[in-house]
Amino acid sequence: MNLTVIGTGYVGLVTGTCFAEMGNTVTCVDTDPAKVAQLGQGQIPIFEPGLDAMVKNNSKDGRLRFTTSLAEAMADSQIYFIAVGTPSNGDGSADLRQVLAVAREIGRHLNAYGVVVDKSTVPVGTAEKVREAIQGELQSRGVNIDFDVVSNPEFLKEGAAIDDFMRPDRIIVGSDSDRAREIMRQLYAPFNMNRDRTLYMGVRDAEMTKYAANAMLATKISFINEIAGLCDRLDVDVENVRLGIGSDARIGYSFIYPGCGYGGSCFPKDVKAIIHLAESCRFEPRLLRSVEERNQAQRRVLCQKVRERFGDDLSGLTFGVWGLAFKPGTDDLREAPAVVLLHELIGAGAKVRAYDPVAMDAARRQLPAAWFDNGDLVLCEHQYHALQDVDAMILVTEWKPFRTPDFHAMRKLMKQPVIFDGRNQYEPQTVKQAGFEYQGIGRKS
Ligand SMILES: NC(=O)c1ccc[n+]([C@@H]2O[C@H](COP(=O)([O-])OP(=O)(O)OC[C@H]3O[C@@H](n4cnc5c(N)ncnc54)[C@H](O)[C@@H]3O)[C@@H](O)[C@H]2O)c1
Numbered sequence: 001m002n003l004t005v006i007g008t009g010y011v012g013l014v015t016g017t018c019f020a021e022m023g024n025t026v027t028c029v030d031t032d033p034a035k036v037a038q039l040g041q042g043q044i045p046i047f048e049p050g051l052d053a054m055v056k057n058n059s060k061d062g063r064l065r066f067t068t069s070l071a072e073a074m075a076d077s078q079i080y081f082i083a084v085g086t087p088s089n090g091d092g093s094a095d096l097r098q099v100l101a102v103a104r105e106i107g108r109h110l111n112a113y114g115v116v117v118d119k120s121t122v123p124v125g126t127a128e129k130v131r132e133a134i135q136g137e138l139q140s141r142g143v144n145i146d147f148d149v150v151s152n153p154e155f156l157k158e159g160a161a162i163d164d165f166m167r168p169d170r171i172i173v174g175s176d177s178d179r180a181r182e183i184m185r186q187l188y189a190p191f192n193m194n195r196d197r198t199l200y201m202g203v204r205d206a207e208m209t210k211y212a213a214n215a216m217l218a219t220k221i222s223f224i225n226e227i228a229g230l231c232d233r234l235d236v237d238v239e240n241v242r243l244g245i246g247s248d249a250r251i252g253y254s255f256i257y258p259g260c261g262y263g264g265s266c267f268p269k270d271v272k273a274i275i276h277l278a279e280s281c282r283f284e285p286r287l288l289r290s291v292e293e294r295n296q297a298q299r300r301v302l303c304q305k306v307r308e309r310f311g312d313d314l315s316g317l318t319f320g321v322w323g324l325a326f327k328p329g330t331d332d333l334r335e336a337p338a339v340v341l342l343h344e345l346i347g348a349g350a351k352v353r354a355y356d357p358v359a360m361d362a363a364r365r366q367l368p369a370a371w372f373d374n375g376d377l378v379l380c381e382h383q384y385h386a387l388q389d390v391d392a393m394i395l396v397t398e399w400k401p402f403r404t405p406d407f408h409a410m411r412k413l414m415k416q417p418v419i420f421d422g423r424n425q426y427e428p429q430t431v432k433q434a435g436f437e438y439q440g441i442g443r444k445s
Pocket residue numbers: 006007008009010011012029030031032035083084085086098101102119120121122154155156157158265266
């Protein structure tokens with residue numbers, strides 16, 4: 001099949017590449033000319049394991065190409081995926097400007113029946129807005145062309161995006177049209193070879209499913225973080241509690257790891273958006289408001305622990321931070337707890353030496369230039385360089401190379417032997433035996 005994917009961020013690029021991998025001819029469109037030029041030369045603007053080779057191979061074989069022109073891309077395709085960003089507005093609602101701009105552009109260039117697929121995460125009712133935007137353009141052109149709008153939310157995880165897309169837990173297709181449903185069935189058939197993973201439902205049901213999934217995962221994280229806060233105050237080790245509750249099959253182990261809060265481009269904005277959605281229909285989202293509040297507080301827990309240990313004024317102190325990306329496996333710094341921590345530490349007068357296995361370039365581009373100019377933040381080439389003469393080490397992102405560090409070497413490098421473990425990666429006993437003071441999240445120190 002011939003398809004167009006609009007937006008070549010994490011979702012659009014992975015979607016387009018995986019469909020090309022299955023033999024489809026895919027044109028990816030983005031308004032960012034630099035990104036399109038880069039992709040055209042086989043350079044991948046994001047870090048995503050396995051994506052690089054797949055983009056190169058499919059481009060070489062002529063199944064994947066990149067352009068800034070939607071008109072050109074639409075000329076020979078019948079399915080149009082909208083995979084642009086839906087960031088938060090100031091009031092927490094989802095900003096649909098990119099989605100609706102794409103819808104209007106589709107309306108300006110649609111010449112035959114097509115299926116418009118919302119892959120971006122969008123609030124309930126957006127497919128209707130997309131339909132109206134396209135219809136409006138068709139009307140002003142004075143043409144009558146049939147089209148369908150389908151909701152097909154994406155569940156991939158950054159860092160495991162290819163695998164998630166190629167072997168999804170489920171494929172959600174929200175459609176009120178038999179014709180569109182059949183096209184989607186054919187398109188996803190290669191991903192359903194051993195068992196059909198597709199769940200067909202109404203468009204609004206599909207839109208809600210995506211928000212509900214992210215809200216549920218965020219709820220699990222905030223729940224365990226709340227329990228961890230309590231454990232901190234009651235001299236209980238939350239890691240024992242985690243194992244104790246996770247072993248209950250009704251609860252399970254996933255997404256109940258205590259830490260310094262969730263981040264990334266999805267959970268924070270999607271929880272805010274569903275809260276806003278509830279408010280807009282005068283329904284009080286009591287639970288989700290608490291999930292969001294707990295997370296806001298949790299992102300400051302590490303700095304609170306630092307202040308309790310070193311005092312409110314951190315000037316004259318240097319901290320070594322391990323991990324900047326919002327989670328391992330990605331270079332994405334959006335809403336990363338590490339960025340919140342850097343603001344707090346530097347704001348309180350501290351200097352920071354930081355290291356991340358893949359997010360260093362993104363950090364150099366995205367963090368305030370003044371931090372680098374003033375020497376407030378130094379990005380180090382190696383995890384141990386980040387510990388040179390520091391007053392404490394703070395682990396924020398649980399990358400694998402941080403899991404079993406050489407505590408002996410660390411002890412020699414650091415000015416003061418203090419470790420704040422924001423992801424409970426270390427055994428407190430082991431760290432203490434190596435001569436360190438240890439503070440984790442919700443565990444005896
Ligand atoms: N990142 C994830 O892990 C993830 C997972 C599931 C769902 N989502 C959802 O998918 C959507 C996209 O997320 P993302 O992380 O890929 O976003 P992103 O910000 O990384 O990428 C969006 C891309 O769209 C491009 N764009 C903006 N307007 C455009 C236009 N008019 N025409 C063509 N291109 C345009 C931008 O230049 C950018 O390259 C969001 O709604 C997000 O919530 C993201």
